[in-house]
Amino acid sequence: MRRCQLVLAILAATVSSHAAKQHLAKQCFKGGVCYQLNIPAETASSGEGHIYFQISGPTSYSWIGLGQGSQMAGSNIFVIYSDGSGNVTLSARRGEGHFEPEHDTSANVSLLEGSGISNGRMVANVLCRNCQQWQGGRADFTSMQGAWIHASRPGRSLRTMERDANLEQHEDNGAFVWDYGSAKGGGNVNPFVSRGEEPIVSTPPPDPAESDAEIVADTKVVSDALMTAHGTLAAITFLVLLPVGAMILRVPGIDIWIHAGIQIFNYCCFIAAAGLGIYMAIQERLSNHHHPLIGMVLLGVLFFQPVFGYLHHRAYKSTQRRTLVSYIHVWVGRLAILLGMINGGLGIQLAGDVRRGYLVAYSVVAAIMGIVFLCSVVYWELSARKSSQSTEQGGGKSTSW
Ligand code: HEM
Ligand code: HEM
Ligand code: HEM
Structure with missing residues (x-):
């Protein structure tokens, strides 16, 4: 039954x-x-x-x-x-x-x-x-x-x-x-x-003519590890390494080549992070997003920094003054570092809801580093102005940069 x-x-x-x-x-x-x-x-x-x-x-x-x-x-x-x-x-x-x-x-x-x-x-x-x-x-x-x-x-x-x-x-x-x-x-x-x-x-449908010949289906979306590697490396470079490499110049007695060496190394770190970023942007079809676009601009702009830095140094040695190229090197460098800090936040937003938790922590660190960096810039510009005034009056100390 x-x-x-x-x-x-x-x-x-x-x-x-x-x-x-x-x-x-x-x-x-x-x-x-x-x-x-x-x-x-x-x-x-x-x-x-x-x-x-x-x-x-x-x-x-x-x-x-x-x-x-x-x-x-x-x-x-x-x-x-x-x-x-x-x-x-x-x-x-x-x-x-x-x-x-x-x-x-x-x-x-x-x-x-x-x-x-x-x-x-x-x-x-x-x-x-x-x-x-x-x-x-x-x-x-x-x-x-x-x-x-x-x-x-x-x-x-x-x-x-x-x-x-x-x-x-x-x-x-x-x-x-x-x-x-x-x-x-x-x-x-x-x-x-x-x-x-x-x-x-x-x-x-089995008939390839009926489906997309590109077979997007086989495209692998990038792994979390890759995204973390890119985000961590780029964030450390822009939040810590580059600002420290710039601020170190303001330590009395520091040699210009220490700044040059550190910043070139830091740029190489960014190239590695950007390489991963570009790979992800291509894989995930995000190349026209503002985060990767700003990142690419930074990659291109910072490429010329060592050249401008060296040209400044050569001109300064003979004139003891900042020339146009000095202003380009200094201000492009400063703005690029600040823009890179902001771009990291855009990267976390782009990465989606799963990464949203990092946004607060990132923003706090970025705000602290950004303020410290800006204070160092303001402090240096004010003291450089004072020092150039007293040099004109016969006092003041100048650097050999
Ligand atoms: C971020 C979300 C979306 C945006 C910004 C968006 C935007 C647009 C735009 C600008 C067009 C006209 C140009 C074109 O044909 O590409 C369009 C057309 C169309 N979209 Fe969307 N769309 C979105 C989501 C969706 C979703 C979820 C559907 C789901 C079925 C959809 C279905 C269509 C269809 C069928 C058309 C052609 C018919 C029409 O003109 O309305 N869209 N969409
Ligand atoms: C990617 C590489 C580089 C980056 C990102 C960079 C960035 C910077 C930044 C941001 C400043 C301003 C620091 C501040 O605000 O106090 C600066 C200043 C300076 N950099 Fe570089 N730098 C790089 C490479 C170099 C190189 C290769 C040299 C020299 C050979 C150099 C020479 C200088 C000098 C002399 C100053 C001080 C200029 C002044 O205060 O008038 N830099 N750099
Ligand atoms: C060539 C330059 C760059 C490209 C092409 C690029 C591209 C990307 C892409 C495609 C993502 C992943 C989005 C997703 O999967 O949804 C991402 C995430 C991210 N990017 Fe970039 N990026 C670049 C530069 C930068 C810079 C300058 C920073 C500065 C800090 C940065 C920080 C981040 C962070 C923090 C994330 C989130 C990572 C995570 O959640 O684990 N990127 N980027």
Whole structure:
């Protein structure tokens, strides 16, 4: 008797999962980003009720979005991204125009069993309880088709559970019509998992012509260790090494070549940090962000510092005065150090919510070092002015720099 019941249960599960499989409309786009939709029979007949959809794509994507509507404005948008602990965050948003959609707390959505990250793919199986209505109008699930939109952004993993995380603009987007005919049917259950079977995850089409030839899916997002190495090295260089190398000049009796040697070494540390930064920026498609851009400017500007420093030194030896090149060396150096300190804060912000905790600690150290450095600059400029006045009057000490 028990065996008979078991056989019947297995049969029922097989039949229902088979049925569910048949009630899934599927769409795949560039880069292996796929979506599936199921409208349970009850919702299809009454036009009200639950719908189920799946959003899936490679973990090399920063976020993947699906929306009900024919354009951003007025759409119910659902975005998924990595939550930083092996699962996905589902963020329901309100599309209002060509700008980042805002988190929408009125959407009644839940992540279902089978959601998560495995084998390099993020999967969100979603139940939406009030998708028949949204800010832009009403969805008609009794009809045979519906207008939807999709968008995605390859790049750095967001690794956050915050539903209102900042999103970078999409690289791919489009509108499509979903054939509700193939999506309708089945009971009001999660159609993407069936007991005893593999989860039903939409896979990209095997035909390379249909998917993105670049296969962003294979791009590995940079590791935390790399980011930490870059951040730590760059921060130590700009918060400690470079200001100390500049301030050391103001220690009485110090030789100019000590400053020169230390600063060139410090610049080499920055080259190493910048190398890692450039690699990450390319991998994560962040090259047009202000943090890497300011970093590149600093890298270029500081390259000329040893030349200007040496030219100043040569001119000063014969004239005993600062020349134009001296002002360039001194002021470009000072401003670059301060800008680098600020840029570190932008780097932490760019690194996302997981690194946000470092921002306060970094800002405190940067503020202390920045103030100490500025005080040393002001002190030196005032005493240099006094000393040049007394030199003109026949007193005062001058350096041999
Ligand atoms: C930071 C977030 C976002 C920004 C700044 C943004 C910005 C824009 C801009 C400027 C356009 C017009 C130019 C173009 O086609 O590229 C656009 C179009 C579009 N976006 Fe977004 N978007 C964002 C998020 C999303 C999301 C999450 C979706 C999800 C489905 C989406 C779907 C679309 C679609 C389908 C279009 C073409 C249709 C239309 O013009 O509305 N966008 N977006
Ligand atoms: C990447 C390398 C370098 C950086 C970042 C750098 C940075 C700086 C900075 C920020 C100052 C101003 C210090 C202050 O505010 O009190 C300064 C002053 C100075 N640097 Fe450099 N420096 C570098 C290399 C050199 C080299 C190679 C030389 C000489 C051969 C040199 C010679 C000087 C001299 C003589 C001063 C004092 C100028 C004055 O007070 O009129 N520097 N440097
Ligand atoms: C060529 C110059 C630079 C480039 C291309 C660059 C690029 C980057 C990139 C791509 C990230 C990671 C963002 C992410 O994965 O989301 C980052 C993070 C960071 N950068 Fe830079 N950066 C540069 C210069 C600097 C400078 C001058 C500083 C000064 C302190 C700095 C400090 C940081 C910090 C603190 C982080 C956060 C690291 C972490 O959270 O572990 N970077 N940078």
